[in-house]
Amino acid sequence: MQSGRTTVSKFLIEQLHGTDDQADLAALLVDVTAAVKAISAMTSKGALGGFLGALDTQNVQGEVQKKLDVLSNDAMIQACEWGGLVAGMASEEMDDPYTLPKEFERGPYLLIFDPLDGSSNTDVNVSVGTIFSVLRHTKIGDPTVADYLRPGVEQVAAGYAIYGPSTMLVLTVGKGTHGFTLDREIGNFVLTHPDLKIPADTSEFAINTSNERFWEPPVQRYVAEAKAGKTGPRERDFNTRWIASMVADVHRILMRGGIFMYPKDTKDPSKPGRLRLMYEANPIGMIVEQAGGAASTGRGRILEVQPTSLHQRVPVMLGSKNEIARLERYHAEYDRGEDKAFDSPLFKERSLYRDEARS
């Protein structure tokens, strides 16, 4: 390996030196990187390995499972169950938490993950990812579901892998957010993006605009003003991107700023959003905050949401903190009934959206 390069294991041991989690947490995260390398090999092989396509099974969200969803889930379990570092695991692809086989020692952590994020993109060769969150588990014996339902502020580590042109790992143990690139020649992740910082301001937003008429007015207002650009109250032009892989959209924001939104909408009022709190919003929220950004439901900090179920969904708005602050202000004005913006000419044009969303 080229001199001066730092591998992820060396980096973690240095970052965790002298902390309670010194050895075990570093070891667990290294086990996670082993799973990520296995998933990276499968995603990069694609059709050659017969890894594409869907199964005739559905996960607890009612989504048709892709072959890679299940294979990635297996890879995470096999890499992390044997080391005596976890007491249990929970995943987007499993209805209930995974109980370790009897022969494996129970460890001090709970690992919660989305084994393959953006799986709607697997068959079209667009970047996908793996997202993970680590909580401390101090109780003796197998954890109950309630042991997992802890707010994001209690995470001791979080990260994601992105399987794109290169495979990268971005993680935090609460001391900033750092990026590593998989060097396939040595089979290891090397520190390439230390101390990532998200600019406070941005002119780039990411949201699935096909849901626009279902959004709440504060989000309609924010997007309408961004689209109006120089001709509107923001007096500058905005750009938009939507990859439909949260990891890929968030990675872009860590590289150059921006905001990502998957707000609640009236498409399915029973669901307060599409993305899951425990293994999407919380880990990404910690990564973004540790990089100087903000992560909000629109009405408060995501990491302070008290979970009530393993697969619950939340509205997600995250990225450049000044734009998130603006979005929160729009929500507060709307909730106080002070949404004067909706009397603006910009909105008179778009009255269609407003009325429907209020009804």
Ligand SMILES: O=P(O)(O)OC[C@H]1O[C@](O)(COP(=O)(O)O)[C@@H](O)[C@@H]1O
């Ligand atoms: O299909 P939509 O509405 O654009 O939603 C895309 C969003 O859904 C997700 O694919 C959900 O994640 P999963 O693929 O893990 O279910 C996110 O990665 C992405 O941001």
